[in-house]
Amino acid sequence: MADTMSVLEMFSPNQNISLKETKNYRQNGSINSNEITTPSIKSLSLLENIDKKSNDCLSLEHNQSDSLSAYEKLTTWKKSIETYLNHIYFNKLTEIDNLLAHGQNQIDIIFKKIPSFEQLVTITSQQQTIDHTYDDIELDYTNSQLFDLTSNNTLLCTSNYYALIYDDITSNLILYNNQSKLNSYLWNIDEYGQPCDLTYSYYLNIYCIITNRGLFTWSYENPFIPLYIDSIKPIHGNRLWTIASTDTRSDVFILFKSGNYIERWNSKIDTKSWQHIKRWSNHELFERNDQRIRTIRMTSNYVAWTVESTKIFEWRVDLLDYNLQIIRQGIKIDYLNKHSSCLLSNFGLEQYLIVDSNGHLLFLLDSNGYINLKNDDITNKRINNAVFMNNNNQQWLIVRLEQPNQLHFIPLLNKTDNKK
Numbered sequence: 001m002a003d004t005m006s007v008l009e010m011f012s013p014n015q016n017i018s019l020k021e022t023k024n025y026r027q028n029g030s031i032n033s034n035e036i037t038t039p040s041i042k043s044l045s046l047l048e049n050i051d052k053k054s055n056d057c058l059s060l061e062h063n064q065s066d067s068l069s070a071y072e073k074l075t076t077w078k079k080s081i082e083t084y085l086n087h088i089y090f091n092k093l094t095e096i097d098n099l100l101a102h103g104q105n106q107i108d109i110i111f112k113k114i115p116s117f118e119q120l121v122t123i124t125s126q127q128q129t130i131d132h133t134y135d136d137i138e139l140d141y142t143n144s145q146l147f148d149l150t151s152n153n154t155l156l157c158t159s160n161y162y163a164l165i166y167d168d169i170t171s172n173l174i175l176y177n178n179q180s181k182l183n184s185y186l187w188n189i190d191e192y193g194q195p196c197d198l199t200y201s202y203y204l205n206i207y208c209i210i211t212n213r214g215l216f217t218w219s220y221e222n223p224f225i226p227l228y229i230d231s232i233k234p235i236h237g238n239r240l241w242t243i244a245s246t247d248t249r250s251d252v253f254i255l256f257k258s259g260n261y262i263e264r265w266n267s268k269i270d271t272k273s274w275q276h277i278k279r280w281s282n283h284e285l286f287e288r289n290d291q292r293i294r295t296i297r298m299t300s301n302y303v304a305w306t307v308e309s310t311k312i313f314e315w316r317v318d319l320l321d322y323n324l325q326i327i328r329q330g331i332k333i334d335y336l337n338k339h340s341s342c343l344l345s346n347f348g349l350e351q352y353l354i355v356d357s358n359g360h361l362l363f364l365l366d367s368n369g370y371i372n373l374k375n376d377d378i379t380n381k382r383i384n385n386a387v388f389m390n391n392n393n394q395q396w397l398i399v400r401l402e403q404p405n406q407l408h409f410i411p412l413l414n415k416t417d418n419k420k
Contacts, residue, residue: 070123070248071203075269077121134348135366137374138413139397145178145409152402154343154357157198157207158389162220163398164207165407166195175220178396178409185223192216192226196240202247204269210240215254217272229272235261235279244298251277251322253303259293262324280324295344297352302327304352306342313338317352317365333371335361347388357384378408 092109099107155166163176172184187195193213200207201217209216209226214233216226232254234240241257245267252274254263260282266275283289290311297304303320315336319328336342336356343355347364354363354371360382362374382402389396395412 071250074121075205081117134351135364135368137364137397139376139378140411140413141377143411147176147181147407147409149400149405149407152384152405154341154385154400155195155198156385156387156398156400156407157200158387158396158398159200159202159207160389161391163387163389163407163409164198164200164220165400166198168194173218173223176407176409178391183220183223185220192228197242199243199245201245201252201267203245203250204267208243208245208252210243212239215240215243227272229274231272231274231276232263232265242295244296244303246298246300248300251298253296253298255293255296255305259291259307262293262296264322285324294342297344297346299346299349302350304344306333306344306354308338308340308342310338315340315342317344317354317371328369331365331369331371333363335359335373343385345385345387353386353388355383355386360384362386378410 096107149165149167151167151169153166153168157164161177162182165174165176166172166187167174167184170184171187171189173187174184175182192209193211195209195211197210198207199210204217206217206219209218215229217229218226232240235256238256238258238260240254241259242255244253244255245251250267252265252267254265256262262280262285264277264279266277268274282291282293285293288309288311290309292308292310294306294308294315301321303322303324304317305320306315306317308315315333316329317331317333318326319331320326333342333354336359339358340356341358343357345353345355347353348367350367352365354365355361362383363371364374365371378397378399378401384400384402386397386399389398389409397408397410397412399408399410400406401408
């Protein structure tokens with residue numbers, strides 16, 4: 001991309017350049033068509049000489065772009081521009097090679113007017129509304145998929161297309177889609193530490209893995225090189241515990257074990273240099289010292305956490321803004337005790353799943369602030385964790401069970417269609 005951009009910056013539009021070449025020309029360059037996996041952009045028709053195979057590959061991904069965040073769409077667009085320019089660049093280099101090989105030493109290069117890339121991108125603001133169809137869970141068991149697991153570990157997260165689990169028996173990260181087990185990747189515990197939380201960052205387009213050593217980012221596209229974010233460190237012996245991210249903002253929140261500290265960071269795409277924004281101690285967040293945060297999650301608008309009162313052994317959910325100022329406090333969770341785990345995961349835009357992996361209970365916190373205990377075929381089993389997945393306009397509940405150790409992909413019934 002550097003070579004391509006230097007050409008664009010060096011010459012003004014409509015300028016003819018004559019280059020006298022010798023026969024000591026470079027070796028032919030090529031570009032792998034498998035690298036072109038980004039959404040099709042109609043305005044890129046301004047760029048010439050794009051082969052049909054590349055366009056077909058791009059158009060397959062275009063239908064998936066609606067589910068991406070604004071940040072992710074813009075980053076994907078940038079990558080597609082770079083891919084197209086590199087494709088053209090290597091094709092033109094090949095043309096020069098061919099001319100030189102046939103004895104053509106006087107070569108003209110004509111640059112047409114460069115399109116205004118700024119005009120190809122328009123940012124719009126849409127009013128976000130709560131989808132009340134997620135205020136209940138109706139499951140389609142007839143089309144569910146089941147996978148047997150070795151481990152009863154609770155770790156589980158999803159992207160739009162994949163579910164990732166950690167198997168602490170084999171020390172493997174295992175990737176699934178709704179049809180099959182895709183691959184296993186050995187996680188080097190001696191080097192990276194024992195995982196204690198998995199989260200997918202839609203903004204960064206990578207998985208974030210919290211271990212007893214620190215924070216690592218990991219991609220199945222490059223699964224053998226986890227990136228250690230060494231700027232995020234334990235505080236006074238308190239190790240990292242869980243991480244929260246969202247698809248529309250670069251902010252992440254890091255919760256330390258026992259909830260003694262929370263840090264807010266600005267994450268950076270393709271880099272380990274994250275920016276620290278603020279740190280809160282437990283004493284700054286709560287007046288009483290008997291309150292302990294178990295899990296933290298976030299949406300585009302809110303931060304949510306589960307809190308245990310270690311004095312009276314009650315659990316609740318609080319909703320906060322990005323400065324951790326309380327918006328709604330004290331949504332009590334019944335049926336839990338001092339042995340409960342109280343995991344939290346996003347479900348829809350403003351709803352959350354709450355899982356007690358010790359008592360094997362599943363709750364839904366709906367958009368009205370009501371917490372409902374779910375009681376059906378799947379939740380009557382020994383549930384360890386549950387997360388939501390939105391895959392090509394099909395919503396899934398991904399559930400991890402123990403005794404037997406299993407992973408369930410269960411489609412959610414489309415209640416909108418049922419109302420028609």
